[in-house]
Amino acid sequence: MKQMKMIRKLKTYKHALWFLLYSAFYMTAFSAVEKAGHVHYHVIHTWLDEQIPFCRFFIIPYFLWFGFIGAAVTWFIMCCKNRDEYYKLITMLMMGMTIFIVVSVVYPNRLDLRPAQVEGNDIFAILCRYLYRTDTPTNVLPSIHVYNSMAVCYAVNANETLRRKKWVIAGTDVLTLLIVLSTMFLKQHSVIDVTTGMVMSVVLQVICDHIFETEPERAGADARIYSSKQGESGSRA
Template sequence: MQSITKIKQFILRYRHAWVLLYSFIYMPWFCYLEKHRFSHYYLIHSPLDDYIPFVEYFIVPYLLWFLFIAVTIAYFFFTDKKGYYQLTAFLFTGMTIFLIICTVFPNELNLRPHTFANDTVFTRLVQQLYSTDTPTNVLPSIHVYNSLGAAIAIGHSQALKKHRGIQFVSYGLAGLIVLSTMFLKQHSVTDVIAAVALTFMIYPLIYVTQTKRAPKLSQQPI
């Protein structure tokens, strides 16, 4: 009986996990875009791309993106319900807009190097990345958008303002991830600018409007 009570308490305490069901919308849609071949793709390119060299070492922050986003979501999930709702609303709104753009405006890149000057663990990781991630569906860059979203959430956290070191490390990592998308030729400067523009569009809707309205549900302690 006690175990059942504990399970009920756990479910009630973390019922805000329902938001993560969004993954069942995002992943099938994204996988469809990755596997489906559209009749026409718009080539994304900026003249600035030609001045940015390929630097394989940026594979490290690029891959750290997955951990960065997961840890950030987990932190707010367990410690700050309001911050969690704001973070996921920010991320999932932008990710949905990304899916819509790539559905009605199929896009791709032609920036990746065909050969590498060096054979190192870094270039091998890049080769592995290239083999699993197609150069399509790139605008706006979700790597950039989500990194900025995580950094914004961390910056707004009252608890983390007491730990400036964590905030500064997060900002630095987010910056390196943004740079990595271009130095690995995973994204064009255009993709990055589009992600930044989307950030400026979504930010006031989530962090300004919602803060003014201050929903009671989001302010409940975990």
Template sequence: MKRVCDFFRKYSHIWLLSYFFIYIPWFCYLEKTVTRDYHLMHAPLDSLIPFNEYFIIPYLLWFAFVGVTLIYFLIKSKEDYYRMCTFLFSGMTISLIICTFFENGTNLRPILDPDKNIFTAAVAALYRTDTCTNVFPSIHVYNSIGTYIAIHKSPLFQGKTALKAGAAILTAAICLSTVFLKQHSVIDGVGAGIMAAMMYHLVYACSPVEEEKKIVEKILE
């Protein structure tokens, strides 16, 4: 018990994760109530993208990618942790607000044969646990981009080119997985990308820390 108390005293900023006590009930409420008469998200490009069950791998890696990065910053860098939380949680809240007032979903999911292989079975399980509603903008895409930005901008990863490249590749694979698994329309991904670009400008590009860095760089020049 003492170790637990010491941990929470040392990492008191963990309180920000209590946001999930707001997000999860709100999201579950939408999942139960948005079941019909919702706006279908569909673009012509969606029909040209084939279903590919192997993309379930990067899709599921999203949970580890976001979670591990968040915990790493929680322990290693309070500043990076606060900025990442601000980026992720702001976008997630905006997404919930959009889905509350603009009920949306897709009809892209194909009929699956769960016995085909382990990957198709995993996709079938995903379809059973996650509805095809509340998809715009895609949180999978938004949080993947946000996690990559947090890694790319952190001084802790300065000079670690290979790690940043790996994070970029994983981010791209996760984003692609949302459309190849027919979980999202291209529109959902584009919407998430636009929201991420706007939030990047607010959280990172215009932050006091970034301004201080620019001043220091000019002085050194």
């Protein structure tokens, strides 16, 4: 009996398999890129980075990113009624992360923006030092923190169920903004990384919108175009 229930659950959530398999591939590829030990890294830097002060308080939204992405993907797996919206979100995430891996291989890059030392014994300073110890300042272009946050933000705002809940939309939008800012105020990313991540998210969102355009939407668009052409023909006659 328990086996049957387990089989039914697996069948119910079998669509999650694609993202789980990709996640395993991504983590393996990311780890390999990080351990590659390139002799020469291209330093990412712009004068704007120097105008942005280091602010340890942004460590909170920076770490909230992990739960934010995880919770969003889990909700779209388990609760989203429109399966295409789930596939659209994971396609966005997978496309962006794959591009990031490719860029890291063909254009190894790094930052030299971090402060020499993070002063203080408060929780924010402690978490910043932990972050710097565990995350190298290499392969930062484009910012996946920014890209994935914006991909999730798009998906949440477009979902018919979630967009009815104003607190969810407001919370998502504010947290996305804070995450984007945190990457720069913690000196984890350059303005270039952030801008590239944002531009890439817009471009790939347009592509995914086209790929996952539903048949009714296409039919409606075709009908409007046909009606417009008919009207133009009638006016010329």
